[in-house]
Amino acid sequence: MSAKAISEAKGKELLNKFLIGSVKNKFAVVKEDTDLESLTSQHSWLESEKLVCKPDQLIKRRGKLGLIKAGADINGIKEWLGNKLGKEFHIGACKGRLKNFIIEPFVQHQQNEEFYICIYSHRTADTILFHHEGGIDIGDVDAKAVKLEVPVGSNLTEDKIKSTLLTKAPDNSKECLTKFIVSLYTTYRDLHFTYLEINPLVFTGGKIYILDLAAKIDQTAEYLCKAKWGEVEFPPPFGRDALPEEAYIAELDAKSGASLKLTILNKSGRIWTMVAGGGASVIYADTICDLGGTSELANYGEYSGAPSEQQTYEYANTLLGLMTEQIHPDGKILIVGGGIANFTNVAATFKGIVRALREYQQKLIEGKVAIYVRRAGPNYQEGLRIMRELGNTLGVPIHVFGPETHMTSIVSMALGKKEIPQSPKQMHTTANFLLPTGGSPSSSRRESLSEVRTPSKTSSLSQVVTGDESGTRATRTLFTNRTKCIIWGMQQRAVQGMLDFDYVCSRKDPSVVAMIYPFTGDHKQKFYWGHKEILIPVYKSMSDAMGKHPTADVLVSFASLRSAYDSTVEVMSYPQIKTIAIIAEGIPENLTRQLIKIADERGVSIIGPATVGGVKPGCFKIGNTGGMLDNILASKLYRPGSVSYVSRSGGMSNELNNIISLNTNGVFEGVAIGGDRYPGTVFLDHIMRYQNEEDVKMIVVLGEVGGTEEYRIIQAIKDGQITKPIVAWCIGTCAKMFTSEVQFGHAGACANAEAETAVEKNKALKEVGCYVPTSFDELGQVIGDLYKKLVNDGVIVPQEEVPPPTVPMDFTWARELGLIRKPASFMTSICDERGQELLYAGIPITDIFKEDMGIGGVLSLLWFQRRLPRYATKFIEMCLMVTADHGPAVSGAHNTIVCARAGKDLVSSLASGLLTIGDRFGGALDAAAKQFSDAYESKLIPMEFVNQMRKEGKLIMGIGHRVKSINNPDKRVVILRDYAQKNFPSTPLLDYASEVEKITTSKKPNLILNVDGFIGVAFVDLLNNCGCFTREESKDFVDIGALNGLFVLGRSMGFIGHFLDQKRLKQGLYRHPWDDISYIMPETTGLMGTDTDNV
Template sequence: MQTYELFSKNTEAFIYNLKAAPIQRMLDFDFICKRSKPSVAAVIQPGGDGYHKAFFGTSEVLIPIYSTIAKAALAHPNADVMVNFASFRSAYPSSKEALETKTIRTVAIIAEGMPEREVRQLVVLAQKNKKMIIGPATVGGITAGAFRIGNTAGTIENIISCKLYRPGHVGFVSKSGGLTNEMCNVIGRTTDGVYEAIAIGGDRYPGSTMLEHMLRFEQNPEIKMIVGLGELGGDEEYAIIDAKKKNLLKKPIVMWVAGTCAKMFPGEVQFGHAGAKTGKQTESADAKNKALRESGIIVPNSFEDFDKTIATTFQSLNLPAINEPEVPRLPLDYDAAVKKAMIRKPTNFISSISDDRKDEPYYAGIPMSKLIEEDYSVGDVISLLWFKKKLPKYATKFIETCIIIAADHGPAVSGAHNAIVAARAGKDTVSSLCSGLLTIGPRFGGAIDDAARYFKDGCDKGMSAEQFVDDMKKKGILIPGIGHRIKSAKNPDKRVELLKEYAKKNFPSHKYLDYALAVEQVTLKKADNLILNVDGCIGVLFVDLFDSCSEFSKEEVSEMVELGYLNGVFVLARSIGLMGHVFDQKRLKQPLYRHPWDDILFL
């Protein structure tokens, strides 16, 4: 690549700070230009590493991510451009390091508002190391058919309409990124297209000047004509005039300085760019346009005539027509295709309980703000997310009561024991919690569903308590929800007593509880500890709740029991206690647990 060229079809770039959209737009440009490999060699993300996935045409590619410029440069010595998306606060050190990196020739600084002192220091460093800076406050630049910085030239549709997928013969330079995009379109319509377009940036002290790029264009034999777009403020254009007078710029130049409307205002006017403001008379757009014209540069009468002047000047060159290559069809991204109603696809998930697509989450159709404003309880939220309806207050209060009662049962039960052992082994909270939860099953906390299922079935079939017990015995099934290792008829479980008391006081009916208590009377004749335990009580009371509150059909009640809703109550509740034990062990800094030998029977 020649010294007057910044980019070619083989240019590879680093992207400093991961920006997915500009990366994808660069790769899309690569694809329609028929590049053999992506122009983005790597991403530099301070403190990060790994890979960024993007599309290269129809295929997906992995772009490596490095934590430092040094690591990226070492791994990709052919990458000679860095596109710096760092903020104006941190653009200086990263740009400085890039300019000091031997393999990087060009640095594009996208950030707007960099301190002028820092920019001047970077310019001195770039000149010392014979490097090029584009920006700051720039959209970047583009070499048609070869390489594009970030979002230069706009959408892929605009790029195709401007014929930027192949080189033309016009070099363009401007301060404005937005007008660079527009002028690519103008040049594409009035000439055979852009060869290279650069937006140097709108800050008062850009890293490179319009003249520097025009001098490069002058050296490039593929560029036959130069177009420039200046603006009021500063003296950039007078440097171009001086070069023209010294015969350093020999190719036809068509140029316009924007801001002629400033004379309509009574005082000093600041336009969009930091450097675009009225000052001395010589900095006005009218004065600059006049001086450019007098130096031999082609200047239209107004901006409205800019395109016509460009067309006339280009036609005078009598260049042969370019054979238009076939442009590969770029696949639409899924989101873009959906917006254009070009595709449809079946969904992979269905959600009927919540929706977070609006300004706030909705639980079963109720906005989060309403839940807070109307003082919904945890039980109310469970009723919405589990049952998709707001249950009566006595029902949600019962759910909360079950959570309180089942939250913990001391450190000796299997779930708490496992969670404690895991916590003392140094496992994190989630892992320790899962260790405890995984013990829940038929023998520990997992009998609620089965108790509800069997008691409901026996009651619905009209079986007497004695018939139910005999039937379970014949099937060889221990009755779920009956029996306790410690509690008995003489030493009842206080939790069960509280639940029974609440149900009898608040439920419209409790026939399934009555049926379970009748079964208990039968089993107590066999052993004093064959009582209705807390699992069985919660199970039958939930069936009573579903059956009596008139919110559910019989089919819905059966479905909820079969789906495991009731065991879910125990899992939710006991998670509170298990995490409490985990936090307790960590707070007490308990060491690794080892079971004592004298508590093991060795055979």
């Protein structure tokens, strides 16, 4: 999530550190386990001053609720707390325990010395509200207060404050208030607050006091503000206790590149959900509440962003543990739902869920649980199959459905509102259609329709209207069948998906012309264009990519949240780029607003952040939009229809593709603007483009709770700017039914005012003539009814359907589906690195360490001219053991095996392996030791070190693993870490590297401290703190390559073993197969001169 409320105590702590112009706040925090006697010894002022006490639990209007005790001494406060602390309290329909309080000195003042000030952020500016009368009786602030807008990128001046905000403030307070407001706004901006309210703000005795404070900060800015914020806890809203299970899922989420969210609403509830996708999770909650299940809804949550099987298992295991704690007399319902995924492997996530369900089999039976499943997306057929097979043995009913069933129909079935079909209609959407050499997928029940096109012998795909690429953003066509784009990031799978889409749309040439990846040198990547192999250039420098591909006008950015801002700013310095899609989620809101400002100034359209992108059938698709090719074909995205849509959710955009294809002639264009609070382009930007596009006959809008962008659509309809029929629905109608505030899956999905609720938006949209269903369940029907009306009115007329060309299935995907198998090229019997633990000749590495080998003592004498302590020699032995081998696939072992099979001797074979050791293989120990040592000695905090390396475009050596991750740790590192922490005198550099690992794994779970990096930093700690070396000597050993020597010596044992193994197995001469080599020869025309061309 983005904007999150913080406690009053934390807000005042931050202002104490950075705010200038006010009295520093003294406060003491009281919790249920606080000893008040010891508290007074820590804060001596508690016994000498008049005090004020109030709960610090995100409760509004505490004064009017009688929750403030003011002007009492410590004994009075203790007596008052005795009646409040730990007691249940009701606020309307919401009830909860009062368990956190804050005590402060009482500031004696008059009513006319109270002021009100509030700062909040929105898309284009920060708004400052000020009123010269503050306190609990202030009333309607929006109507009374003076407003001052500070545009994004502008500075706040004292003159502006005096002339706008302080016109009614007492003259004797204006100077102090002016300086205070300037400092407050600077702090607000620098610390990435999104909301800051002080009421009352008191000016008395020539000083300013902050009495009551409410604040929110942008959680996504943690990587920028960690040093300033310190440790921050985000308390739950009053009435909902934070459970340890919620904290556990939040921790998993922080360590994962995926999104994992869980909020418990009613632990005793009967209806539990496990939903994939931020937008889908809101829709399922809406549907449950619409059907009367609000009081029984137990949880809200979602998993998305392609979590691994293990991560999904952990999520499901946690949820099932909570669900089965209590037995409901009517039994419980588990809804495993989701839309049509764009890139998440459904089978992999379902395998994790199935593992958890099996573990809870007995409890599920005892609790009479019924399970309802609906999902689609990549490999969904396999996912649904294993779920159906589970239903045969689990002992509880499991009803399984795919894309043939409306997304939320399972809710109606679960609640008894709809009959459960015994054999639902199957769609012809399996991946098998990609494999035959002839034929094409069966056509849907609707034909491609258009008013202006007429049937002809020419393929309809070649007649795609390309549109006008000039003009303003409101009229410019973003994508045509000639669009050329550049990809930022090494995203081969997404690029191949885009090329397959281009091919199936019968484009003449690929849409992707180049890739940018600053962490490697210039090179080329191989991709497929149908059956043909092609090369796409990859550039380290953006300027090179732009200069060599001047026709590219779209950039799709897969940059990380840390890199996205800088790379996007750089992109917008090139006038050729007119459209940018930013996929990353979690970019700080202040940075996003700056990107929007720059884009507006330069006429660039930004789609995102936090989006999957968009699609224009027959022309172009962004990244992973639309999912696998089987879904693209099933949803008829290879040719244009007559319906354009815009949504926030990327996952729901694919569901809209499905709904629209089932009920109309298909999609003309669809865009997911992104789930962040400030998307680069808004609904109206795209709707106005659709309004000006002749071939778009109707528009679908999927809005959501939070924000006011839907009201801009309403105003445009009233002004006559939009005349085409719109089907609209805002998700999040359930928000008003909850007694406590719920932050939904998207950062922007939280209403801050009545008008921002989904119910009010839907009502307003209907009042201006939009076609608004009564629920999401009826969205498809409303779209279909409007479509039929347009057909009957002659607005849309049929056109002949033309089948698309077939595209071969990708080798890796076919292998994952179990359709093919590949013979192994090598055999080995000495090492197996594939499992949870490294094996040498079948013996686990943990068992090897139980033997007492003395090579460490010998090595300490030969290399370091010291007799090192036993713990040090033992550590050297451990390093040699874990570096001895890591399988036959690495470059050194590969060379050794090939030489052995060629009949070469031991020394030659070993040398061929050793010569491969360098920067790219095995040489990271020295580099990691130097990088981390330099950063630690320069006193950079870990976050600054990571940011600096990113800005310099350098990799952090010793970080990252191809297979292992924070959730699937490398056993070698675990063993060494435990030994070092238990036996070394101290481990300051290892502790520093561990903090860096926490930051990098929050970005991507496999960016762990790997074995090379661990040995490097741990060995520096050993040299520096064992008492045998001076600092200069320790540094010399690192500089001369002693640490890399550990790797060379350890790995030599493995190389020799591979040599002997191949001789023992009598393996013959190895020749690499032709089918594993791409032969791409240059064109001969013109290479030898004009004379030879005619020979």
